[in-house]
Amino acid sequence: MASDPIETVSAPLKRLMCLGCGFSYDEALGLPEHGLAPGTRWEDVPEDWVCPDCGTPKSGFEMVVVGYAEGGPELAQRA
Amino acid sequence: MFDTTLSPLPAPVAKAVAPIPSARHSFVLRAQERGHDLIRSDGTRSSYVAGHPDGFITRESSFNFHEYQSGRPGFGPIRVFGDEVFHGAGCGYNMHSHHNFVICAFVLQGELTHINTAGSGTVDRLRAGDYYVFSAGSGGKHCELSISQEDMNAIYIWFLPGQLYLPPSYHKGHFDFRTRRDRIEQLVGEADGALPIPNDIRVSRLITDAGKKHTYRPRSSSHGTYVFVLEGSLRCGDTVLERRGSLGISGVDEIEVQTTADTTDVLFVEVMMMDDDVIKKWERAQPGH
Numbered sequence: 001m002a003s004d005p006i007e008t009v010s011a012p013l014k015r016l017m018c019l020g021c022g023f024s025y026d027e028a029l030g031l032p033e034h035g036l037a038p039g040t041r042w043e044d045v046p047e048d049w050v051c052p053d054c055g056t057p058k059s060g061f062e063m064v065v066v067g068y069a070e071g072g073p074e075l076a077q078r079a
Numbered sequence: 080m081f082d083t084t085l086s087p088l089p090a091p092v093a094k095a096v097a098p099i100p101s102a103r104h105s106f107v108l109r110a111q112e113r114g115h116d117l118i119r120s121d122g123t124r125s126s127y128v129a130g131h132p133d134g135f136i137t138r139e140s141s142f143n144f145h146e147y148q149s150g151r152p153g154f155g156p157i158r159v160f161g162d163e164v165f166h167g168a169g170c171g172y173n174m175h176s177h178h179n180f181v182i183c184a185f186v187l188q189g190e191l192t193h194i195n196t197a198g199s200g201t202v203d204r205l206r207a208g209d210y211y212v213f214s215a216g217s218g219g220k221h222c223e224l225s226i227s228q229e230d231m232n233a234i235y236i237w238f239l240p241g242q243l244y245l246p247p248s249y250h251k252g253h254f255d256f257r258t259r260r261d262r263i264e265q266l267v268g269e270a271d272g273a274l275p276i277p278n279d280i281r282v283s284r285l286i287t288d289a290g291k292k293h294t295y296r297p298r299s300s301s302h303g304t305y306v307f308v309l310e311g312s313l314r315c316g317d318t319v320l321e322r323r324g325s326l327g328i329s330g331v332d333e334i335e336v337q338t339t340a341d342t343t344d345v346l347f348v349e350v351m352m353m354d355d356d357v358i359k360k361w362e363r364a365q366p367g368h
Contacts (some may be wrong), residue, residue: 017239019158020216024178024243028289032330053176062357064239072244079178 017064019047022045024064029077038077103330104303104352104362106151112161114140114150120170124317127173129224134170138163141307141325148243152357155350156278159237159289162323164230165189171224177215180206181238182275184223184266185284185346187309189231195221197247211251212267212274214240219247224293234309236348241278250274255282260327261287265297271362279351285336286344295334295347303329303352311343 013027025031025045030038034052036045042058050057068076118124120134128136134153141160143150152158158180165171176193184191184205197219205211213221225231252274254266265273268281279302285293289311297304306315307325314337318326328334329352336345 015243017179021176022178024179039294053178064243065353066239066241069216069242069245072217072242076243079218 008079013039014063015066016042016061017066018051018054018056019060019062020051021054023051024076025061025078026073026076028073029073031079035079087119097347102328104301104325105328107318107320107326108151108324110139110321113323114138114143116140127175128170129173129222130165130167130170132166132168134323136163136165136170136172139323141305152361154305154358155352155355156239156280157233157236157305157348157350158239160305160348161235162232162306164232165223165225165237166230168228169224169226172222174220175217175223176220178218179215179240179243180237181212181240181278181280182221182280183210183236183238183276185234185236185266185282187232187234189225189229189365190227191231191233192224192226193221194224195219195247195249197232197249201216201249203251205251206213208254208256210252210266211249211273212332213274214245214248214277214278216240216245216247234307234346236275236282238278238350239353243340245277248275248277255339256286259286261291264291268349281347281349283347284345285347286342287338289338289341291344292337293336295336295349296332297334297349299328300330300332301352302349305326305335305346305350307346307347307348309344309346311337311338311340311345313340313343313345 016025016067027041030040117136118128118136120131121126125131139162142153173232186205186207186209188207193203193205195201196214252266263283263285265281265283267274267276305327308322310322312321
């Protein structure tokens with residue numbers, strides 16, 4: 001189900017990290033190579049989606065407030 | 080060090096005990112209150128856990144996350160503090176991928192063969208007193224094996240990084256039991272001779288004898304310190320910690336420990352306390368918090 005468009009505009013974009021392996025999902029970047037367009041909200045990522053690296057389910061991800069190293073966003077988007 | 084096929088385990092109950100008056104956050108976790116896993120190299124896990132068919136890993140976890148285990152989800156940026164034993168020649172974790180997490184291992188017994196892909200890659204053999212800091216950063220694989228007949232015991236700590244997608248890195252150090260006895264020696268984090276780590280983290284170790292008093296001073300009272308007794312016993316305020324017992328404390332300028340057994344061996348893990356919703360939510364749900 002799509003997010004409420006009003007909430008989508010107002011809520012800050014989140015970053016989440018897989019607690020199984022450290023793989024990150026960034027709402028701003030999406031994961032285009034895994035079919036998730038930039039801007040895809042975490043709640044709009046399918047419930048049966050799992051970490052592409054280690055298979056951890058969505059519930060095993062934790063929101064993090066951590067910035068990127070230089071060049072990090074480009075690497076994260078292609079991870 | 081994480082297996083999605085494991086079923087939830089009984090909650091290790093961290094008690095809200097203030098070991099030092101005026102401490103802002105504190106908890107005590109006894110050895111037997113930690114989460115316990117026994118992971119055999121069988122079935123689908125044999126691709127992850129090495130040493131099939133006889134190998135198995137035992138893991139005592141101080142911190143636990145989400146539905147895999149209940150209990151305190153972490154302390155500052157610490158997400159995993161695992162006291163692990165690889166049983167049987169060839170046992171360990173086969174090569175697998177990480178991002179971002181900073182993984183440290185402190186070898187206590189046996190020999191650890193560690194292979195990682197950071198930089199041009201490393202094959203390393205670590206024995207008691209050796210330790211490493213592996214920052215997976217933008218992507219790094221590692222393999223952890225015990226290839227001799229002797230069981231391998233190590234403490235594995237996983238930290239959130241200060242930045243995402245850093246260049247992967249690996250550093251190794253050695254703690255000399257003989258020449259560094261009776262003082263708190265910093266092993267990891269900004270200090271001469273300590274291994275670099277990409278976050279505001281310091282790991283120190285003390286090996287000393289009964290009746291000695293030592294004072295650990297975190298960089299500020301905003302830092303939290305996780306005190307873990309590897310061997311022996313100590314008193315900290317009103318709390319006595321036995322082997323593999325631990326406490327976490329923040330909001331204090333210093334932590335005095337008095338050792339009560341010969342060859343008491345202690346790790347101090349100092350971290351910046353984060354404004355962490357997951358941990359706060361867990362704390363609010365606990366009676367006594």
